[in-house]
Amino acid sequence: MLTKLSSATQEVIIGDEGPTVLIGERINPTGKKKMAAALLEGDMEVVRREAIAQVEAGADMLDVNVGVAGLDQAVMLPQAVQMVMEAVDVPLCLDSNNPAALAAGLKVYKGKALINSVTGEERSLGAILPLVKEYGTAVIALTMDDEGIPTDVEKRVAIARKIIERAASMGIPAEDVIVDCLTMTAATDHLAPGTTLEAIRRVKAELGVNLTVGASNVSFGLPDREVLNSVFLTLVIGAGVNCPIVDVAKVRPAVLAADLLLGRDEYSARYIRGFRQRQKALEEAPQQAGAPG
Amino acid sequence: MLTKLSSATQEVIIGDEGPTVLIGERINPTGKKKMAAALLEGDMEVVRREAIAQVEAGADMLDVNVGVAGLDQAVMLPQAVQMVMEAVDVPLCLDSNNPAALAAGLKVYKGKALINSVTGEERSLGAILPLVKEYGTAVIALTMDDEGIPTDVEKRVAIARKIIERAASMGIPAEDVIVDCLTMTAATDHLAPGTTLEAIRRVKAELGVNLTVGASNVSFGLPDREVLNSVFLTLVIGAGVNCPIVDVAKVRPAVLAADLLLGRDEYSARYIRGFRQRQKALEEAPQQAGAPG
Numbered sequence: 327m328l329t330k331l332s333s334a335t336q337e338v339i340i341g342d343e344g345p346t347v348l349i350g351e352r353i354n355p356t357g358k359k360k361m362a363a364a365l366l367e368g369d370m371e372v373v374r375r376e377a378i379a380q381v382e383a384g385a386d387m388l389d390v391n392v393g394v395a396g397l398d399q400a401v402m403l404p405q406a407v408q409m410v411m412e413a414v415d416v417p418l419c420l421d422s423n424n425p426a427a428l429a430a431g432l433k434v435y436k437g438k439a440l441i442n443s444v445t446g447e448e449r450s451l452g453a454i455l456p457l458v459k460e461y462g463t464a465v466i467a468l469t470m471d472d473e474g475i476p477t478d479v480e481k482r483v484a485i486a487r488k489i490i491e492r493a494a495s496m497g498i499p500a501e502d503v504i505v506d507c508l509t510m511t512a513a514t515d516h517l518a519p520g521t522t523l524e525a526i527r528r529v530k531a532e533l534g535v536n537l538t539v540g541a542s543n544v545s546f547g548l549p550d551r552e553v554l555n556s557v558f559l560t561l562v563i564g565a566g567v568n569c570p571i572v573d574v575a576k577v578r579p580a581v582l583a584a585d586l587l588l589g590r591d592e593y594s595a596r597y598i599r600g601f602r603q604r605q606k607a608l609e610e611a612p613q614q615a616g617a618p619g
Numbered sequence: 620m621l622t623k624l625s626s627a628t629q630e631v632i633i634g635d636e637g638p639t640v641l642i643g644e645r646i647n648p649t650g651k652k653k654m655a656a657a658l659l660e661g662d663m664e665v666v667r668r669e670a671i672a673q674v675e676a677g678a679d680m681l682d683v684n685v686g687v688a689g690l691d692q693a694v695m696l697p698q699a700v701q702m703v704m705e706a707v708d709v710p711l712c713l714d715s716n717n718p719a720a721l722a723a724g725l726k727v728y729k730g731k732a733l734i735n736s737v738t739g740e741e742r743s744l745g746a747i748l749p750l751v752k753e754y755g756t757a758v759i760a761l762t763m764d765d766e767g768i769p770t771d772v773e774k775r776v777a778i779a780r781k782i783i784e785r786a787a788s789m790g791i792p793a794e795d796v797i798v799d800c801l802t803m804t805a806a807t808d809h810l811a812p813g814t815t816l817e818a819i820r821r822v823k824a825e826l827g828v829n830l831t832v833g834a835s836n837v838s839f840g841l842p843d844r845e846v847l848n849s850v851f852l853t854l855v856i857g858a859g860v861n862c863p864i865v866d867v868a869k870v871r872p873a874v875l876a877a878d879l880l881l882g883r884d885e886y887s888a889r890y891i892r893g894f895r896q897r898q899k900a901l902e903e904a905p906q907q908a909g910a911p912g
Contacts, residue, residue, distance in 0.1 A: 512879050512880060512887060513887060516879060516882055516884055516885050516886065516887060517882045519879075519880040519881070519882070520880070520881055520882035523857075523880075523881075544880065548887060548890070548891070549891065549894045550872065550876075550894050553872050553873060553876050554876045554879070554880065554890075556873075556876075557853050557873050557876040557877050557880060558876075558880050560850050560853040560854060560857075561853060561854075561857045561877065561880055561881075564816075564853075564854045564857045564858070565857070579843065579846050580846060580849075580850050583843075583846050583847045583849075583850040583851075584850050584854065586805050586809060586812075586847070587805060587812040587813070587816075587837065587847065587850060587851050587854055588812070588813055588816075588854070589809055589810045589812070589813035591809055592809050593809065594805060594806060594809060594841060597841070597847075598841070598842065601842045601843050
């Protein structure tokens with residue numbers, strides 16, 4: 327199953343045969359005080375910088391989230407989308423829990439966007455799927471509903487199925503629904519990541535759709551988070567995720583390795599190109615070598 | 620299915636519910652000129668040092684291979700086994716293609732050893748399985764036969780089945796056969812690692828036995844080998860390998876992360892302990908911090 331997304335001039339195709347598509351997560355003020363403060367002051371330059379840096383690091387798409395308490399999302403999101411479109415030419419993922427903001431963002435967007443996100447809640451289905459239909463976007467479907475995130479695999483698969491079926495009933499094809507089986511931290515429940523992995527395998531096997539996941543929640547509250555995030559990302563890609571939302575600069579080497587090892591990189595071409603790019607970047611910034619964190 | 624191995628006083632249990640058992644690979648002169656030269660001069664001190672270093676780094680077992688052209692394995696292997704048993708108290712994996720050397724090593728070994736390895740070749744089955752039976756060991760079964768390493772999954776599974784059945788006919792239980800689905804480099808065939816992964820999943824699902832693999836061949840001829848080896852190790856553990864043969868110091872952080880994420884580490888206890896051990900080691904060797912590779 328192929329999901330096609332586009333910017334003004336570029337198309338990105340998500341599917342099991344192709345390489346893993348990396349959606350850059352860094353345009354998001356959650357937990358980032360500096361970015362939140364800049365946005366509150368109306369300073370969007372930080373959004374431009376993060377957009378350019380992530381695409382240089384190898385992002386195939388960018389998530390755009392400018393949710394800060396006290397700001398009108400319906401004004402901010404289209405501004406941010408506009409700014410990112412001027413800075414880079416990759417498809418965007420419009421990320422907001424505010425349907426009016428998503429609509430305003432989609433109005434200015436050029437291409438086929440991804441909406442982040444719809445859930446199994448009736449209110450969400452009723453507000454988001456009509457936008458998907460009207461603007462011809464794709465959408466990320468979170469496997470949660472009015473009762474929260476189910477702790478068992480069966481219910482998560484059932485929610486994914488429900489969202490796909492509801493979308494189909496409105497004429498939205500399954501390839502435009504990208505399922506996120508949701509990750510909770512292993513710190514409070516050591517079985518939580520395994521539940522996510524099993525849900526991913528089940529959704530892939532039974533529903534056949536493309537899958538995303540954010541790979542950093544899993545390590546919340548634990549030390550050495552980068553190792554956990556990177557290993558979890560490898561496991562979810564092995565289980566069927568093909569367009570994760572990630573900190574691209576940190577995880578790209580591991581993802582290129584996973585793609586090669588999963589048979590998605592003929593002649594190791596992307597892997598070797600990625601390695602050379604990193605070498606070149608290191609040579610061009612020798613003063614950075616060995617600098618702490 | 621549980622495989623139990625032991626040293627003079629310690630038992631190690633390999634199974635899907637428990638943590639990944641790490642078999643240290645570094646007592647092996649293949650590709651190590653210094654170690655080969657030391658062994659040729661009869662200097663076994665290097666073996667002792669590698670044994671201690673690997674166990675300190677977290678090895679649960681050690682592979683012992685002293686194969687150097689020009690040395691009598693039947694003399695060297697028991698000497699090396701004796702030296703390692705004096706230095707550390709973990710179960711050993713006796714690694715030789717020479718049945719007489721394995722027999723000599725098993726004669727001096729105290730505990731239940733692992734033999735590395737038997738293949739599907741009649742000559743190998745006929746020479747190795749009687750040793751497994753006589754000394755009550757477990758054995759690593761390589762999925763290759765007289766025709767070499769099959770490129771297709773089906774044949775590798777068939778060889779694993781054949782070895783397990785042959786062992787059973789001699790009274791050797793399936794839990795004492797640990798299958799190695801063999802890894803070839805991705806450099807010459809980008810589909811090779813995927814074949815290994817699929818063979819691992821099939822052997823686990825259909826034969827239910829424990830699985831090992833050496834994770835470093837996969838990166839032969841490619842740059843940035845450590846990233847590839849570490850990602851491959853994560854993928855094979857996710858697919859069912861539970862006692863890989865590895866460079867323990869390099870891969871242990873990723874393996875502890877994988878065990879946690881796969882639900883094998885309640886309260887994140889081993890993961891956090893491993894993190895603290897690494898921190899302590901760094902604090903005790905501050906002059907090493909930031910030193911190049």
